[in-house]
Amino acid sequence: MTTPILQAQSLKKIFTRDGQSDFLAVDGVSFDISAGECVGLIGESGSGKSTVANMIAHLLDPTEGRIFLDGEDVTDAGARKIFRTVQMIFQSPQESFDPRRTLGDGIGESLLNVGQSRAEVRGEVGRLLEAVGLSPDFAERYPHEVSGGQCQRAAIARAIAIRPKLLICDEAISALDVTVQAEIVALLSRLMRERGMACLFICHDIALAQNFCGRILVMYRGKIVEEGAPDEVVQSPKREYTKMLIESVL
Amino acid sequence: MNEILRYVNVTISYNAVPVVHDVSFSLREGEILGVVGESGSGKSTLLKAAMGLLGPGGVVTRGDIWFKERNLPDLPEEELRRLSGAELAMIFQDAGASFCSIRSVGAQLFEAVSAHETISETDFREQAAALLQKLRFEDAARILESYPFELSGGMMQRVGIAAAMLLNPAVLLADEPTSALDVSVQKQVVEEMLLIREIWHTSIVIVTHNIGVVRAMADRVAVMKDGRIVESGATRDVLEHPAQEYTKKLMAAVPKLRLRRGA
Amino acid sequence: MTAEPTVREAIVHKSSGKTRLYIFGAAAILLIVGALFSESLCPYDPYLQNLDAALQQPSAAHIFGTDRFGRDMLSRVIAGSRASIFSTFLLVAIITAVGTAVGVFCGWARGRADDLLMRGSDLCLAFPGLVFALAVAGVLGGGLHNAVLALAAISWPKYARIARSQTLAVRETAYLKAAMLAGCSTTQLIVKHILPNIAGPILVTAMLDIGTMMMELAGLSFLGLGAKPPTAEWGSMMSETRGLLQTVPWAVFAPGVAIFVAVMAFNLLGDAVRDWMDPKMRN
Numbered sequence: 001m002t003t004p005i006l007q008a009q010s011l012k013k014i015f016t017r018d019g020q021s022d023f024l025a026v027d028g029v030s031f032d033i034s035a036g037e038c039v040g041l042i043g044e045s046g047s048g049k050s051t052v053a054n055m056i057a058h059l060l061d062p063t064e065g066r067i068f069l070d071g072e073d074v075t076d077a078g079a080r081k082i083f084r085t086v087q088m089i090f091q092s093p094q095e096s097f098d099p100r101r102t103l104g105d106g107i108g109e110s111l112l113n114v115g116q117s118r119a120e121v122r123g124e125v126g127r128l129l130e131a132v133g134l135s136p137d138f139a140e141r142y143p144h145e146v147s148g149g150q151c152q153r154a155a156i157a158r159a160i161a162i163r164p165k166l167l168i169c170d171e172a173i174s175a176l177d178v179t180v181q182a183e184i185v186a187l188l189s190r191l192m193r194e195r196g197m198a199c200l201f202i203c204h205d206i207a208l209a210q211n212f213c214g215r216i217l218v219m220y221r222g223k224i225v226e227e228g229a230p231d232e233v234v235q236s237p238k239r240e241y242t243k244m245l246i247e248s249v250l
Numbered sequence: 251m252n253e254i255l256r257y258v259n260v261t262i263s264y265n266a267v268p269v270v271h272d273v274s275f276s277l278r279e280g281e282i283l284g285v286v287g288e289s290g291s292g293k294s295t296l297l298k299a300a301m302g303l304l305g306p307g308g309v310v311t312r313g314d315i316w317f318k319e320r321n322l323p324d325l326p327e328e329e330l331r332r333l334s335g336a337e338l339a340m341i342f343q344d345a346g347a348s349f350c351s352i353r354s355v356g357a358q359l360f361e362a363v364s365a366h367e368t369i370s371e372t373d374f375r376e377q378a379a380a381l382l383q384k385l386r387f388e389d390a391a392r393i394l395e396s397y398p399f400e401l402s403g404g405m406m407q408r409v410g411i412a413a414a415m416l417l418n419p420a421v422l423l424a425d426e427p428t429s430a431l432d433v434s435v436q437k438q439v440v441e442e443m444l445l446i447r448e449i450w451h452t453s454i455v456i457v458t459h460n461i462g463v464v465r466a467m468a469d470r471v472a473v474m475k476d477g478r479i480v481e482s483g484a485t486r487d488v489l490e491h492p493a494q495e496y497t498k499k500l501m502a503a504v505p506k507l508r509l510r511r512g513a
Numbered sequence: 514m515t516a517e518p519t520v521r522e523a524i525v526h527k528s529s530g531k532t533r534l535y536i537f538g539a540a541a542i543l544l545i546v547g548a549l550f551s552e553s554l555c556p557y558d559p560y561l562q563n564l565d566a567a568l569q570q571p572s573a574a575h576i577f578g579t580d581r582f583g584r585d586m587l588s589r590v591i592a593g594s595r596a597s598i599f600s601t602f603l604l605v606a607i608i609t610a611v612g613t614a615v616g617v618f619c620g621w622a623r624g625r626a627d628d629l630l631m632r633g634s635d636l637c638l639a640f641p642g643l644v645f646a647l648a649v650a651g652v653l654g655g656g657l658h659n660a661v662l663a664l665a666a667i668s669w670p671k672y673a674r675i676a677r678s679q680t681l682a683v684r685e686t687a688y689l690k691a692a693m694l695a696g697c698s699t700t701q702l703i704v705k706h707i708l709p710n711i712a713g714p715i716l717v718t719a720m721l722d723i724g725t726m727m728m729e730l731a732g733l734s735f736l737g738l739g740a741k742p743p744t745a746e747w748g749s750m751m752s753e754t755r756g757l758l759q760t761v762p763w764a765v766f767a768p769g770v771a772i773f774v775a776v777m778a779f780n781l782l783g784d785a786v787r788d789w790m791d792p793k794m795r796n
Contacts, residue, residue: 044432044433044434045403045432054690057690057694059690059693059694079693079694079696080693080696080697080698083693083694083695083696084696086694087694088690088691088694090687090690090691091687092687095686095687095688096687096688096690096691097688097691098688098692098705098706098709098710099688099710100709100710101705101706101709106688106691106695109692109695109696109697110694110695110696113695113696113697113701114696148289155691158691158695162695162696177288177289177459178288178459178461178500178503178504179288179499179500179503180288181503181505182502182503204432204433205433205505206433206507207505207506207507208505210505210507210508211505211506211508212505231508231511234507234508234509235508235509235510235511244434245433245434246507246509247437248433248434248436248437249433249462249507250433250436250437250440250460250462250463250465250466258518259518260518263523264526265523265524265525265526266523266524266525306524306526307524307525307526308524309521309522309523309524310521311520311521311522311523312518312519312520312521313518313519314518314519321519323519323521324519
């Protein structure tokens, strides 16, 4: 059996705040993601799913547990060491771009940082924009000048620029209109197929996860309470919490 | 059934640029109307126009909004303010966040109610507790004594909606009341609003982008796009058999839960 | 009920215009240009004593009259603008740079260094400003440069606080996380992403501070700890003539008006810049 792209082992995150009791946000979460696989992580607000995403992307240090990328222990590596392998798309597209810089600056930043020349980067940014269905002149625009859907497409272009093996989507489409959501989901599945990217798809919409993901993890109060194939989880949930989630869908 | 709220050829402009075009619909007593649309479709603007909350530069440039034989856009501000809350109430996406965090929920509700009618605090407490019980809140007395930060966001949203019913308005205008909530709380809010209609026969206009919410509670639905109503009718008809291209696209985009094998 | 729908007049809501910005911007530029070319603008030599013409009332020849050495007050006020305005600019530049550097460092590093520096700044903020400046100026000795240093020593914490809180806020944004995931180094993160995004509020504070600092510098000079005679400087000019307030009020009046006008111009400009930069006021 081949090594999974990502192995998360007993991840734990405790937030300590002055004058307040410690908050256990993530409590022993373990899972693997294989190459090209799309795993849905679902749960309600406060369940700890975004904290898991941030730990895997090395934007937060886990309190306990190990993270392996391609079999290598990268728990203490820092974002600068792992960004070629792991990229992330955030919930609010406009807020994920520096308001004082153009979309093109944002998309090309990682390529500049790995030593590509400005001319190379400019050409690549144009190709990336086309790959996500935007015209190359979007490179010159600022985040507030484009719609939410267009901005999220640009964010996808930025995330795939460095050709990562794992893409984390943290509620990446929740803030968008439903018709735009459908377009972005279609775009993501095409890119995953074309580039063989794995995906950790975090969302609170169980119907969306069922339709888009190959496997579902259900998180509740910092723990993964259920795991399985999407249809299996939705059609014969084992845990009360999962049942409640499914019954709540309107 | 009597019509209680009626929009006639309403056009709303901001800085002389129309954002809602020629919208007409009517709401009957005890009816729930869902207005669905995506961001920028002008659906929230419709509600704000009735409440006189359009803000700087916003005007109903053409058309009338009739409520109990009064034309809302032409009503003096003073009179509109007397009307709002008491006869025509609006609830927002963050109704729960409109509470101030340093005073108890009950004290703030009392203040809101005493702006419209004279009532002693003890009588009010009884009434408020009775209302919360009717709306199936557990431990109503404790909720009234709580400070907003002691209750969850979802609970505060439910209390905010219940609070709108303290003055027993005839019409409830709800602007995305479920959008900021987790699915489990969304369902509770929808149930609460259905209960409100059942108990008080309140008419409700609910504006939302969530098709599921409309399906679960609206009798009729109007689909808005770019400031126009593109399709309207009985909820089931519109959602199951959409006639317009846009409605079809909208319905196709909503992810559906496959609850049965092969479904 | 079937009557034609009512038609109403549209309202065009004017966004807060840039007029104020232009007016006060022009006033400030006028003051700065005046200060730059003060020597050629003076009708008389501001340092030339002429005891025969001492303490003259305002007249066509001397609009603001003369002081007790017979020097033309108008010329001295114009000449004084250079010392007053440019030393204020120097002071504001120093505290902005130092405060921002400390604040960004604290906001980024957090931890013990942050605690230490911030407690230090609390100390500065808790101490009565002018008293501390007096002490520093006393230790360093008089002179305009030392007055600038003394005021700088107590005025940077305000900027450090703003820069720190803004840095903490930017740290939490998605775009900074995205930049981290683009492989940016700490220096890149600070220079390319944090500084440009925290510059707005800091610059506005600096604009609003020009007036205050001008007053404080004039205050120190008035107390004899700033500019030394015969240097023309508004604060020290007021100090020199304050004994004559009852007999020759115009001598105090001229530099007083100069301070008032300059402080007002820069304060109003600061206000206008703040409103203009606030995205809620724009649009």
